Amino acid sequence: MTSKTEGRFPDPHEFEVPAELEGWEEMYPSHQLFSGDREEWEKNQFWFQDKIHAPEAIPPLDHIFQEAWQISLSQYTTRVFCIPPAQGIAQRMVGCYLYICAIAPPPDEVQGAKAERFGARVFPVFQNYDELWEKWLVKFKALGKEMDELKIPTELPEFISEEEVLPAPKGYYVSYDIIEGFDRLVNMMFKGWQYHFEMLNLSYLAYLMFVDVARGLFPGISESSIGKMVAGANVAMFRPEEELCQLARKAFSQNSVADILKGDGSANEKIEQLENLKDGKNWLEHFNNVKSPWFYVSCGSGWYHHEGSWITNLDIPFGYIKSYLEQLDNGETIERSLDKIEKERDEIVAEYRALIKTDEDKKTFEDTYNNIRSIYRYAEDHLFWVEHWFHTIWYAKVREFGQLLVNCDMLDEVDDIFMFNRYEIPELLTEVSTGWALGVDIPMRSEHYKATVAKRRKILEAAKKWNPQPALGIPPEEVAEPFTVMLWGITTDRVQDWLKGVDAVAGADVSEIKGFASSAGSAEGPAKVLKLLKDIVDVQPGDILVCASTNPSWAPIFTKIKAAVTDIGGLTSHAAIVCREYGIPSVTGTGIATSAIKTGDTIRVDGDTGEVTIVERAA
Numbered sequence: 001m002t003s004k005t006e007g008r009f010p011d012p013h014e015f016e017v018p019a020e021l022e023g024w025e026e027m028y029p030s031h032q033l034f035s036g037d038r039e040e041w042e043k044n045q046f047w048f049q050d051k052i053h054a055p056e057a058i059p060p061l062d063h064i065f066q067e068a069w070q071i072s073l074s075q076y077t078t079r080v081f082c083i084p085p086a087q088g089i090a091q092r093m094v095g096c097y098l099y100i101c102a103i104a105p106p107p108d109e110v111q112g113a114k115a116e117r118f119g120a121r122v123f124p125v126f127q128n129y130d131e132l133w134e135k136w137l138v139k140f141k142a143l144g145k146e147m148d149e150l151k152i153p154t155e156l157p158e159f160i161s162e163e164e165v166l167p168a169p170k171g172y173y174v175s176y177d178i179i180e181g182f183d184r185l186v187n188m189m190f191k192g193w194q195y196h197f198e199m200l201n202l203s204y205l206a207y208l209m210f211v212d213v214a215r216g217l218f219p220g221i222s223e224s225s226i227g228k229m230v231a232g233a234n235v236a237m238f239r240p241e242e243e244l245c246q247l248a249r250k251a252f253s254q255n256s257v258a259d260i261l262k263g264d265g266s267a268n269e270k271i272e273q274l275e276n277l278k279d280g281k282n283w284l285e286h287f288n289n290v291k292s293p294w295f296y297v298s299c300g301s302g303w304y305h306h307e308g309s310w311i312t313n314l315d316i317p318f319g320y321i322k323s324y325l326e327q328l329d330n331g332e333t334i335e336r337s338l339d340k341i342e343k344e345r346d347e348i349v350a351e352y353r354a355l356i357k358t359d360e361d362k363k364t365f366e367d368t369y370n371n372i373r374s375i376y377r378y379a380e381d382h383l384f385w386v387e388h389w390f391h392t393i394w395y396a397k398v399r400e401f402g403q404l405l406v407n408c409d410m411l412d413e414v415d416d417i418f419m420f421n422r423y424e425i426p427e428l429l430t431e432v433s434t435g436w437a438l439g440v441d442i443p444m445r446s447e448h449y450k451a452t453v454a455k456r457r458k459i460l461e462a463a464k465k466w467n468p469q470p471a472l473g474i475p476p477e478e479v480a481e482p483f484t485v486m487l488w489g490i491t492t493d494r495v496q497d498w499l500k501g502v503d504a505v506a507g508a509d510v511s512e513i514k515g516f517a518s519s520a521g522s523a524e525g526p527a528k529v530l531k532l533l534k535d536i537v538d539v540q541p542g543d544i545l546v547c548a549s550t551n552p553s554w555a556p557i558f559t560k561i562k563a564a565v566t567d568i569g570g571l572t573s574h575a576a577i578v579c580r581e582y583g584i585p586s587v588t589g590t591g592i593a594t595s596a597i598k599t600g601d602t603i604r605v606d607g608d609t610g611e612v613t614i615v616e617r618a619a
Contacts, residue, residue, distance in 0.1 A: 489589025
């Protein structure tokens with residue numbers, strides 16, 4: 001591995017990956033790779049690993065989401081809402097991992113042209129958010145319905161049916177339906193991500209504006225105090241967990257139902273047992289009523305096909321319900337205390353509001369505070385509908401194409417389709433359509449595709465065992481892109497901490513780590529370092545969760561843990577939001593927590609100062 005020079009991370013054009021990853025570049029679009037024709041520009045940028053959207057090695061087809069958000073996020077910042085100093089986010093793949101960088105501010109004349117449009121485009125959204133949200137939800141649900149109803153052939157007929165030939169030929173047939181169907185599916189995914197960012201940039205911008213105002217009016221105010229001021233929101237992303245709580249309480253009032261749900265059988269076995277009970281049937285009726293849409297939530301982040309969703313893996317939500325019932329047996333509360341959070345929020349807002357001296361400052365505070373309170377929930381509301389509900393539908397439709405390719409003996413397993421990127425799959429489908437059109441006994445390149453699958457799965461397995469550098473290139477002098485600051489938690493000071501931390505992890509023991517003070521309070525306890533999704537089941541009551549970033553679907557464990565620490569994430573990252581909503585301490589954006597801390601270490605988390613102390617190393 002190439003060592004970095006003083007004050008910078010490894011050069012992206014000299015950086016090496018493990019030998020076991022040879023051939024990884026073939027899996028991704030060439031425009032997403034570091035290249036010689038862009039070398040001068042790329043070497044002078046700051047690239048950091050995007051552990052929020054890509055904490056694991058990315059299978060080729062799952063990479064489509066990364067392409068989609070790069071375009072969508074960037075265009076809303078640069079071309080739609082015209083945030084003056086901000087530009088977009090560039091992406092590059094390295095050894096199956098995603099690195100990103102915030103583009104430097106544009107020239108003054110461009111900033112001036114953007115400033116002329118900024119206010120007229122941005123503030124009406126803040127003022128009319130509720131109405132705009134309802135319209136957004138209607139059109140997004142319509143897009144999801146359109147995707148769900150897309151007809152995808154999974155078999156190729158021996159002959160076209162009589163009805164499609166007489167009394168006049170239809171004119172196009174299943175060979176076209178296959179190719180056109182995948183194109184439509186891809187286009188709908190990109191359209192969904194265009195919708196995704198319709199107001200998302202502005203929710204982060206509103207938070208950033210409020211932070212700037214708060215720091216100006218109240219010198220020395222902590223990040224956690226600012227976070228408390230906006231906590232407390234009824235948002236769609238928490239609804240699946242809330243539905244589980246209601247299902248658990250309903251079962252708790254019926255001993256026979258609770259006994260079955262606390263058993264050790266599979267979800268399907270428990271459903272079968274419940275169907276034989278009157279109370280069980282009533283419980284199942286409620287259960288079936290909430291499955292759509294609220295069980296269309298990923299078992300992980302929503303970004304990887306192998307994670308599955310509650311609707312396709314009922315053992316996950318049934319496992320959470322079992323845990324809730326055990327907590328209820330112990331007299332514990334399973335729901336987040338929204339009333340308490342709102343009370344604390346109102347108290348701290350009143351405390352700081354009383355410190356404001358002038359009418360002008362009061363107006364500035366009220367305006368920015370009202371903006372963030374109105375649009376803040378969008379950051380989590382849209383998350384459920386796009387990255388969970390919509391992605392769940394996408395995975396189901398992709399697997400229908402996978403089934404077609406299995407039925408045509410082009411692939412061995414349905415999920416093998418995810419080993420090809422969105423540019424390669426049309427080639428497979430075109431070959432299938434061509435072979436069918438040519439007639440019988442036509443040789444196909446199935447062995448070539450199956451060998452490609454085997455090679456790529458081996459590369460991905462090797463990539464999972466690699467712990468790549470948190471960043472590449474030269475640290476920036478200024479970070480103006482609002483997502484970079486508020487979502488990823490990247491600031492110049494934070495990057496300098498990363499540089500120190502990487503040196504420490506490489507050469508000596510680490511006793512203290514710094515990050516964003518994202519959720520107030522302090523806690524001490526055993527660390528549970530979570531690097532793979534499957535390890536979520538090992539989290540125990542009283543643990544302190546240490547991970548690259550948290551996933552929204554992990555909400556049910558937030559009533560168990562004492563605190564959370566992440567490698568990446570700012571004040572509006574999901575980890576920060578969910579910890580504030582559950583009232584537990586959080587430090588985000590540490591850069592190196594999952595490398596410096598080991599499972600079993602006793603650590604202290606201070607959500608008021610942003611410090612994480614390793615009190616005692618595990619034996």
